[in-house]
Amino acid sequence: MTTTRDPDRPGRLLRAERETLLPLLRRTPPAFFELPTACPDWTVRELLAHCGAALVRIIEGRLPAFTPEHNAADVAERADWPVGRILDELEFGMAGAGPAIEEADGGLDVIALGEWVHAGDVREALGLPGAYESLGTNDAIALLATVSRERLTPRVCAITPYGDWVLGNVVDGRAAAELSCDEGTLIRMYTGRPVAPERYRLAGASREELVIYR
Structure with missing residues (x-):
């Protein structure tokens, strides 16, 4: 998207x-x-x-x-x-x-x-479930898509249960990375929050390349 x-x-x-x-x-x-x-x-x-x-x-x-x-x-x-x-x-x-x-x-x-x-x-x-999947998640990911380009992260095609997203920038000579995860995990990965390895599949990029806040 x-x-x-x-x-x-x-x-x-x-x-x-x-x-x-x-x-x-x-x-x-x-x-x-x-x-x-x-x-x-x-x-x-x-x-x-x-x-x-x-x-x-x-x-x-x-x-x-x-x-x-x-x-x-x-x-x-x-x-x-x-x-x-x-x-x-x-x-x-x-x-x-x-x-x-x-x-x-x-x-x-x-x-x-x-x-x-x-x-x-x-x-x-506070120990609440779905911490990064509250009201407004789609708006948050839409903003993240823009910020990921401004922060010069590589192109990633993300597949989530409720939609697909294109984040980051095309890098010459490099195919777009592919990420499969839920929306909360997507937010966690791009903002440097802890993520259990079994919560996502990422090919073509490293987690460290995706983080927008440094």
Whole structure:
């Protein structure tokens, strides 16, 4: 499946997580916010602080940003915030950042994808099934298809239970790689999350070549 840019797609992804993740988090016991996540050195609470801060930066036009230094400073600034305040900021960001991302004409689409992936990181940390297959999966993979080209990954034809996808770029003298897996595994592979070897079949490329976040 090839894709053209749908300007509302990033906003839909954020709204999907506002509708599904936020209600879950508001009834999650406080101790769970101190669990580790797939992001090194960040707990669930710290990861959510990063996500909310990034969206507020977009809404307020405080760009460019999103370097490791910016991210660390944003999390440190919120170190003494109660969890409820962190969730309030995240909900505000998920509700309001879509139009600003749309106006960026694709330049910030990767941030919306990252927010959706981080929501999966949170679900994974909380031990929930299907962490990276929540509402919005097709929009997330459509964004991933674009980002995989921008990040210069090789051409991959991916076959999933609910559709086929073309990701990455044609490389001279090299045939397209073939990947067979479910949608959640596809997201995991391209974002560098742990994947059990039996969850996929990949020929013509290495896992390391596919990762978009380095």
